[in-house]
Amino acid sequence: MNKTFALCASVLAVSLLGACASSNPDVVRRSDAQRMSTVIDATVLSVRPVTVDGNQSGAGAVTGGVIGAVAGSSVGGRREGQIVGVLGAVAGAVVGNAIERNATREDAVEILVQLRNGERRSVIQGKGQENFLAGDPVILTTTGGKTRVSRAPVVSQPAHAPSN
Template sequence: MSRLALPTVIALALALSACATSNPDVIGRHEAQRMSQVLDATVLSSRPVVVEGNQSGVGAVAGGVVGAISGGSVGGRREGQVAGVLGAVAGAVIGNAIERSTTRESAVEILLQLRNGERRSVVQAQGSEQFAPGEAVILVTTGGKTRVMRAPPVTAAPPAPAASH
């Protein structure tokens, strides 16, 4: 059983950790069909950063369970109990470390200047766009989360309809 449990728990932990992302190219289901606030801005600078991984406890629990099962199968009853406890502790530590490392993301911090002169900073996972100083961008805010995107070309507004008498 312990041989099957380890791959299953690791796969589950990796699958759960893959659900969380700050990638600007991935839009959450809760963001669909919602009005967003859009602000124009100019990139002042950008730099690579790392977003620290999560420690939700899923990895620690999964590792602890696997360690306890694996350790519990060692030796006789008394040795199995001791090894099970030690396996659970070691598994929890290892599972926590795996969760942290698998949820760590390469990101970019973008320093921006809004049209009104205010300055803002946004950190987001590295997406498909690269940002250069002086480049026009838009800030899209939905549900308290903001992402930076390259500004689309500005088109002329359609003419106002003629007033009829």
């Protein structure tokens, strides 16, 4: 029974941790919806793959520690169960921390762009659905201090009215 509980709790913890953080440009936080953003035109200079390191918030260690303690305490008699429970808690915390870090690690890209005024900027964001190449026109959208890069929309020239 305790082993089944520990397994279910582990699966739940990993699922929740994996959904905690993302730098994916296709995912927008609820708090950023319906907010005015600053948009700047730019051109891609280069793109390189990078890895965004995972989080270590402590949630994985706590979850792993509790699961390890519960699983360990079911071993043997009362005294053995207490000793193995403590060891299980320590081992579970270490494993839970590693699971959290690996579950929140993310493949990303660093995009170096040049603004129209000649300044250069670098933005690191998770891999989204858009792929960028040097020379691509893009826009930098900044909301709440966070910037994402996306392909610039095609803008058609307005029709000129005949002058009289």
